[in-house]
Amino acid sequence: ESIKVFAPATVANVVCGFDILGFAVDAPGDEVIMRRKAEPGVVITKITGDDGRLPMEASKNTVSASVQDYLSYIERTDIGVEIELHKKMPIGSGLGSSSASTVAGLFAINTLLDEPLNRMQMVPFAMKGEELACGSGHADNVAPALLGGFVLIRSYKPLDLIKLPFPESLYCAIVFPEVDVPTRDARRMIRDKVLLKDAVIQWGNIAGLVTGLFMKDLDLIGRSMIDVLVEPVRSILIPDFYKLRDIAMGLGAISFGISGSGPSVFSFAKDKDTADKITLAIKKHLNALQIGCQTYVSPI
Numbered sequence: 001e002s003i004k005v006f007a008p009a010t011v012a013n014v015v016c017g018f019d020i021l022g023f024a025v026d027a028p029g030d031e032v033i034m035r036r037k038a039e040p041g042v043v044i045t046k047i048t049g050d051d052g053r054l055p056m057e058a059s060k061n062t063v064s065a066s067v068q069d070y071l072s073y074i075e076r077t078d079i080g081v082e083i084e085l086h087k088k089m090p091i092g093s094g095l096g097s098s099s100a101s102t103v104a105g106l107f108a109i110n111t112l113l114d115e116p117l118n119r120m121q122m123v124p125f126a127m128k129g130e131e132l133a134c135g136s137g138h139a140d141n142v143a144p145a146l147l148g149g150f151v152l153i154r155s156y157k158p159l160d161l162i163k164l165p166f167p168e169s170l171y172c173a174i175v176f177p178e179v180d181v182p183t184r185d186a187r188r189m190i191r192d193k194v195l196l197k198d199a200v201i202q203w204g205n206i207a208g209l210v211t212g213l214f215m216k217d218l219d220l221i222g223r224s225m226i227d228v229l230v231e232p233v234r235s236i237l238i239p240d241f242y243k244l245r246d247i248a249m250g251l252g253a254i255s256f257g258i259s260g261s262g263p264s265v266f267s268f269a270k271d272k273d274t275a276d277k278i279t280l281a282i283k284k285h286l287n288a289l290q291i292g293c294q295t296y297v298s299p300i
């Protein structure tokens with residue numbers, strides 16, 4: 001008995017919602033193939049596409065470790081599975097690479113066992129996988145990877161996840177500049193205290209973005225996607241960040257910002273043609289700086 005599962009890349013933060021907002025794209029993503037085996041235990045038999053960077057050891061790999069946690073929780077440690085992980089998206093890109101793998105693994109085991117848990121109930125196991133991957137159990141990649149679309153994390157304790165509506169025909173243009181930014185490091189550089197005057201700007205924008213999603217108001221979405229807390233610090237990791245923003249906005253982007261902890265950047269666009277133009281122009285600018293890029297355009 002075996003199953004193949006794909007889980008998508010995700011854009012966490014959505015600019016102004018640090019750790020509380022994220023959405024899933026169609027592609028790229030990761031693939032897990034899981035097979036039942038007679039003996040109990042979880043093993044990784046193969047990893048492709050990671051250039052040897054991910055651990056094969058079951059307790060250290062986020063996919064197997066979260067499957068082990070899941071099996072302990074549902075009291076089925078008698079189960080044995082072999083896992084193949086095929087990375088089809090870049091690691092350390094700010095596109096939720098570890099969460100795509102973890103979510104694919106959890107979805108696979110839950111399906112093989114005839115769905116003892118629903119998708120909401122699987123989120124905490126995926127969050128533990130994130131903690132293993134980057135030292136922080138944030139949910140703004142794993143929740144949208146599991147639930148699809150836009151997800152708001154209204155609260156972590158207790159966990160309160162809300163699926164949000166969003167305008168049809170919203171496109172996401174993503175560019176991954178090939179400079180490695182581990183989430184662990186990108187989290188360390190953020191200040192843990194904020195000024196009240198900045199917080200006022202930030203929560204106005206978050207409320208504006210969520211309202212814009214509900215009202216399907218692209219202009220409100222665009223003018224709300226401003227981050228005064230995290231982006232000013234993290235943008236220094238991304239070559240020519242503010243120049244890239246000017247390029248995207250000049251081509252009709254609704255918004256521009258860092259995807260998750262970076263270095264990927266993303267824009268919303270109202271159609272595929274605009275999204276294609278934005279990715280091409282950003283890639284061209286980065287290539288001129290001798291920086292290689294991968295680009296993705298996806299409906300949301």
Ligand code: HSE
Pocket residue numbers: 012013018019020094095096138140141183186187259260261
């Ligand atoms: N909210 C997290 C961060 C997402 O910005 O560190 C990491 O992908």
